[in-house]
Every structure is written in C-alpha cells, then in structure tokens.
Amino acid sequence: MRAIQFSTYLVFVTVLLLGYTQARAQSTSLEVLYQNTQNLAGEIAQLQTEAKALSGERQASLQLRITERQLELLTAFDTLSDRIVEEEAKDRAQTELKVKLAPQLLALGPLIKAAINRRLAAIDNLEQTHEVLSIIWMADYLEHNTFIDHAYLRLTQHAKNLADLQLDNAESTAYLHQALQQRAEVLAGQIALTQKELEANLHSLAASPDDAATQQTVKSLEDKQNITTDSLKNTVALLQENNLDAGRYKEILIKSTGDITADILDVNLLKRLSHAWLKNITDYALDNGAGLFFKIIVFLLILLVFHYLSRAGAKLLRKSLAKSTMPVSALMETMVVNLCRRMILLVGILLGLSQLGFSLAPILAGLGVAGFIIGFALQDTLGNFASGLMILIYRPYDVNDLIEAAGVQGRVQRMNLVSTTILTIDNQTLVIPNNKIWGDVIRNVTAQKHRRVDMVFGIGYSDDIEKAEKILKDILEVHPQVLSEPEYTVKLHTLNESSVDFIVRPWVETENYWDVYWDVTKSVKLRFDAEGISIPFPQRDIHIYQTEKTA
Template sequence: MHRIIALIMLAIVGLSSLPAQADTSSELTSLQTSIQHDVALLSKTHGELTNFTEYKIKQNTELLHEKLKELMAEPDLNKEMLSPIIKSHLIFIGKVDNYFKTKIATLQGQLGKGDDNKIMMQLSMLEAERDQQLQAYLDVLGWAKTLGLNTGDQTAQLTKNLIARADGFNSFVQYTQDKLKQAVKEVSLAGKDVTAEQTLNVTELKERLSYASSSLGVAIHLLDILGQDTADMKETLFKSSGDITQDVLNIDVASSLFEQWLTSAQNYLIENGPGIVFKLFIFVLILVAASLIGKAVQKLVRKAVSNSKLKFSVLLQEFFISLSGKATFTLGVLIALSQLGIELAPLLAGFGVAGVIIGFALQDTLSNFASGMMILVYRPYDVGDLINAAGVTGKVSHMSLVSTTIKTLDNQRLIIPNNKIWGDTINNITVEHQRRVDMTFGIGYSDDIEKTEKVLKEIIMAHPKVLKTPEPTIKLHTLGESSVDFVVRPWAKPEDYWDVYWDITRTVKMRFDAENISIPFPQRDIHIYQESV
C-alpha cells in the first residue's frame, strides 16, 4: 500500500509539469486527473475496493507510457511539444528506480530476522516489478535521444546499474540452482518419508529460480540493446532454463513442458503474423545451409579419418563421419528453431523425457549399441575380415553400431546383433598374415615310409601358394588300426587356405596312385579258433 502511494505521488510530481499542448493536452490532463483522484481515494477504501483502486492506478500509469510511445511513433513528430514531456517523464522514471533500490535494500536488511523464504519471494516479485520499470526507463532514454536531448550520463549510469544487476542475478541463479539440486536430491533420498517442509522448499526454490532467471533475462536483453557483451550470462540463463530435475520423469510435468512449448509457438504465430513468412524463409534457409555444411564437414572428416597413418577401423571411420554430419545438422536445426522464437528449454526437456521412455523400450537395441561401441574401441575385426563368431563363419561385409553383416562362404548374407558377437568367442581368421593348413594322409603298413615322405615333400614344395617360411611339417604321426598316418602342415596366406588344402589333397591322391602307394580302407583282422571236443 505505502509503496504504491509513494510511486503514485512521484507520478503526480512528474505529470504536474506536463505542458498542455494542442490535441494531446486534454488526454494527458485527463490521465493526470484520474490518477490524482484514485490516489486520494486510496486512503478511504478498504479490502477488495483498495485492490481495485491500486489496479486502476497501475493501468493508467501504463496507459500514460503507451500514449507517449504512440506520440513518438508519429511521422510528423512535434519535438518542441514532446521534449519537455519526455524530459519530465525521464526524471520521474529515475525517481521510481531510486525508490525500488531503497525498497529492495530494506527487504534485504530483514533477511535473517524472520521467514527468509517469504522475504526472498517478496524480493523476487519486487525485482520483477523493477524489471518492467527498467524496460520503461530504457524506452524513455531512447525517445529522449530521438528528440536530441542529452542523455549520456543517464545512459551510462543505467548501463552501469544493469551490468551490476545482471552480474548479481547471474551469481544468484547459479546459487539457487545448486540449492535446488540439493533439495531435490534430499526429496529423492527421502522417498515415501518425504516431509511437507522438504516439498515446500523445492517448490519455493523453483519459484525463486524462475523469478531470478526472468530478471536475468530482462537484464541481458537490455544490455544487448545497449551493446554490452552478455555471452557468459546467456550461458547461465540457458543452463537455468534447460536444467532438468527428476520431476521431468513425471508424465504430468512432461505434458506441462510440452503445453508450454505449444503455447509459446501459438503466441508467436499470432503476435508476429506479417513477419512469420520471412522467418520461415530464414528457417528453411538455415536448414538447407546446415545440410550442405553437414555434407561438407562429412567430406573433410572422411579425408581426415581415412588417413593411413591414423589406422582407424572402417566402423570407427563411419562413426566419426556420421557423427560429424548429424551433429552439424542438429546444431543447424536448433539455430533455425531459435530464429522462429521457439523456446528450446522446454523442447529439450521434452526430448529428455522421450529419451528415457525410448531407452526403456529399446533395451536390447541399446545393448547392441554398447557392444558396437566396444567393437569400435577394441577392433577385434574389420570390414573384409574372415571371422568365426556367434557360430557363423564368413567375411564381414558391413558394420554398424547395432549389427554386423557377414557374408558366409556359401554366399549367404547374415545380419547378426553386435551383443551376440561381443558376448561370444571371436575368431578373426584373416587378422594374421599366415595360416597353417592341417592335413592327414594314411598309407598301408606295407608301403615305403621314406618314399612317401619324399613324395609328400615334393608335392608341398611344388605348390606355388605354399609359403617357404615357416617351413612345412611332414611327419609320421600315428600307427592306426588300418593305416600309417602322416601329418602334412604347410603354411599359406589366409585367403589361399582352401586353394592349398584342395589342391594338395587332389595331388596327393594322384601321386599316390602313380607311385603305387596305397591308401587303405579301414580293415580288421578276424582270427577264428576251433577247439576239438
């Protein structure tokens, strides 16, 4: 009550100096008379009538500001008539600002002497009222500059005050965020035993953070108009508006965030009708540019990661290439959305809720993704390798973070989830440059062993795909039931394994036949004994 009376008395002082000029004189005088009448009425009213009178005074004061704004926008601006009005109004606005400072200081002095939470909320609401006053102050300074009035000292002082105010709110927002996180953590730990006091504390801190963030946003906006650097404070404001607590897991809160975004979008379309077409054009232009830039970034990354010195796997190369392009385009989408005036904080919060829900629904897919990341990091195989994994043997034809495509030796294409491969033994057949070919050949007990060794050695050494080093092994291995068995173990390149195996097997059969070396069938000697009765 006293604060409003003091403000209105200041308004009366300011308005009493308004000159009666032509067509505007009667209208401004009428506003002055109305405000004076309502101020006098305040001391005689009670209850709801007092609230109504206060509301009416506030409306008339705002109307005065709008009238001056209209006069300043007229094409045939009457500087001679408006200059004294604006100068007088500027003095009034300055006095109101000083009153706010005094009132805020008085409230701050009461901290620690009563209910601090209640006092902090009163301070927050008072600061919100001062935000409106500061915006009006900057408007009037702009009008005064247009009229050629000297406002250098006042502008410099306002800039200094705004910098100090923004810096204070910047720190206060960070402090409140930390307090809120701690309060939410305490509520979470309490679970069903949470107290009403703890819940109220979280609610009050959220309201306080909302007021503080709003005041910081106003200060940043005004400093931007004055040409000041506000990058650090904008980062704090973004973190504040994008801070996600455990409450977003509640479907009601998620719905509220979505409704907030939708309402913001609708209001934007209604209020900015004529300019929406141009902004949509900018939106599409940014998306097209982001797409082109994303493709260009992908090409640069592809050249960088394909450098032979880096020795990246194909999966890792594709991962970086895909990530760079998508990240660039996503950043472009966010920038484009910001150009439409859409608040990103509620949108990102909604994505966070959706991410949690999708995460529960796609647990198996996320398991495959995690396995794909492990394969990406440890590189047990790469595209083109011949592997045996998950009970399948074949060549890797394609890899992703979710699955691996294998083309079997009989030309079947199998797509195997990565968690099946990573959770099993992985045999990379082609990772080594040499592979041993294990073969066993049997001869009859009556055949010449030395001759057989010589024939086998000639066959092995004559094959063009058998490696000279390591040396092949040709040894008499076992004396079986039906045959004398030789082990033959030449070495070949992995890709030549089956050619060597099949060629040598064929050649051994043909040479054994030519050299009269038998390859016995399984046989068993049966001895029959007869006993005379």
C-alpha cells in the first residue's frame, strides 16, 4: 500500500515539475528567440565589415555566405513572429517586443531582394567564370537556383509574418508578385531554349551515335533541363500560394516533363492542354497529312504484295520439295514452308516500316538483343527447339503416324520446333514438348506397311489338337485381309495349367490390324463352338478330407 502511495506521489511531483518547466520555457522562449535573431544579425554585420576589406573572388565568396546567413535570420524571424502571434492570441501583450522587432523585420525584405539579385547576376555571369555545361558550371547553376527558390519561399513567409504582426507588407508583397512572375517567365524561356539545343544535339547524335562529345553534351543539357524544371515547379507552387495565375507555366511543365500530377493539374489547365494538343494535331495533319496518307498507302501495298509473295513462295517451295529426290517428311515440309512464308512476311514488314520513316538499324539491333535475352531466359524452349530439329532430321515419325512416346499413344497431327500435337485414340488433343519425346523411346506403330497380328487361343486337354490346328488355318486362309506373304504362323505353343495354347500370327496391312484381330477372334469362337472344341478357363480341384474324432 505504501509503495502505491509513494508511486502516486512521485507521479504527481513529476507532473508538477514538467508543468513548471514548460511554463518557464514559454515565458522565456520569446526572449531566447529574440536573442537568437540579434546574434545572427550581429554575425551578418561582422561578415559585411570583413567583406568590405576584401576584393575579387574572396569578396564574392564571402558575400554568398552573407546571403545564406540572411536566410537563416529570416527563418529565425519567422519563428519569432509566429510565437508573438500565438502569445497575442492568448491575450498576452507583446507590444514592446513588436516595436523592437518592427524596424528589423521591415529591413529584412530589401536584404533578401538584394541577395536574390546577386544570385541572379551570378547565374548570368557563369559563362564568364566557367565553361558552359562543365561540372563546375552545373554545380554553381544548381546551387544558385536552389538558393533563389529558397529565398522566394522565405520572402513569401516574411510577407505573411508582416501581415500577421499588422505591419506594412505592401512593398514586400508587390516585389514578390512581380519577381515570381518574372522568374517564371525566365525559367520557361530557359526550358524552351535548352529543349531546342537538346533536340539539335540528339539529331547530331542520331547521325553519329559514337560521338562521345555529343553524348556528354546531351547528358549535361538534360541535367540543366532538370534543374530548371525543378525551379519552375517551385515557382509555380509559390505563384499558387500568392493567388497568382500559374496555368501557362503548368502547361509548360507538362509539355517539358510529360508528368501530369495532381498538384499542377486543374480544369482550366486541362482545357488549355486539350486546345493545344488539338491544335498541334490539326496543324500536323494539315502540314503532313498528304505525305503521311501516301506513306500509309505504300505501307499497306507493301504488306499486301509480300502477303501474296509469301503464299506464292510457299506454294513453289512445296512443289519443289515434292519433286525432290531427297526424302522429306511431311513434318519437315510443313516446317520449312511455314518458316519461308514467315520470313518473306517479316521482310515485307521491315520494308514497310522503312517507308514510314522508321530506321531499320535500331529495329534489327533491338531484335538481336531481344533474341539473345529471350534465348537466355527460355533455355528449356531452346532444348525443345534442338529436339525438334533432331526429330525433323532423323524422322522417327510423320504426320498421321500412330506413335507411342512420352507415355502417350496417338496419331501425330502436327509439329513445330517446340512441340508435337498428338490426337489420342479416345480423341484427346495432347501437346507434348519435343525434348520429352526425343529423350524417350519412340514407338512408331504405323511406320511399316505390314504388321503381324499376335493372338493366342487355348483348347482343352481332351480336345483334338490336329482338328483345332486345321480350324485355325482354315480361318486365316479364307480371311481376305490376311496376307499370303509373309506366311501366317499357327503352332502349338504352350501347355498351360488349364489349356493347350496355340499361337496364331497372321500378317496384314498396317491399317487392317484391328479388323483382322477382331474378325479372327470372333471366327475362332464360333468355329470352336460348332466343332465341339472347348475353350477352357482356369480350374482348381478341391479335395476335402474328414477325420473322425476319438473319444
């Protein structure tokens, strides 16, 4: 119980201490914040005194550091101004501090303006100090633009602080509005000029792809364009924050970057973009419509001509293979003819694309690279391809052959270099990868013209063997589909447990195999029954022994 009371007391004391500390911090925070601003202002004054004693690059470098400190001072004043507004909202009078701050706050606007102007001048003078688009030039260009964007952001906050403290912000606001609109126009112009330079260098690079200097120039121009575009995005955001029209600059951003984001999109902009795109399409159609229409007609004519050429070439090749003395399977014939036809069509498509203005060299190079990547990714498919070639070369089966391979029995319907399609006896279509067929035993049932039918018939031990043999021979001799050559075989083969077995092996045409099998089996059953010859089945004799129980 005492422990609980002690814990409660400790929590109560802790809360009181935290409340006292927070109240103390609130009572002194304004003084601390104000002192921070004064310290920064003193550092800036000291740096300005030192800069007057310097000249040249050292003075310019120190001046840049001064502008950075001025932005820090502006941020400190923002924090202090927000704090004063909060205190006034709580009915805490801060009139004395506002009076002390007013001259300093009002003096900050001209200081930031001067810092921005120095940075803009530094950008204009970059060509005199560094080689254009060099690494140093690009670093300074990025640094200056980043500073300017931040300065305009701080200046926007400064104008808001003046309004919150009921100080005159008309001059700062007027300058800010004019400067933001002017900066947006300048950045938009720079984007347009850089884009033209970039397009010209890309055109030169297309003519000379291995030109290292042009490649570096293109990369530098793209980096510059990205920096300028980012600055325009920041400026557009500030224009919107100051309730200024930014529609035309949003349009430029979308056209230059291709990115349509929620923060730069509105209904009016969509209308303007739609009108601009429609106008561009209309102008292009008026300027190039006739030529483009003619190119499309030529493209379609080329495809049509090569379509008929592919059919004629396939027909001619099929006739040539049919007359060839070299034995060619139907599978290989179909494969070669289809490949020839597709190659002719591919040539036609490439020629048609060239008429539309497409360069064939990049397309062919892309096809080569894509083929390498696809081949590496589809190694199993390449195995099927190799197996398909081996099947075509060695021809273990052909179309319509009845085969047994990969655990499947059926007739071959068609084949390509990847798979073989088989129709099973019960009318199922199976597509089997070629490597599974080539890697297994292939049993071609219909490869030979003649086939032997193997049958076994049994008679009882008490039946006449000679009579049974004569009946079997008579059945084979009268059957029209049993061949005389090779000669059939009827022999007593096995003395089984319950029967005496004859083997009956007639030769037939392959397509008559099952007809002969079924006919002979039926005839044997009917003749044996008519002649009194039994067809035995397995039998067992069971002997039961009974023993008498003794008392």
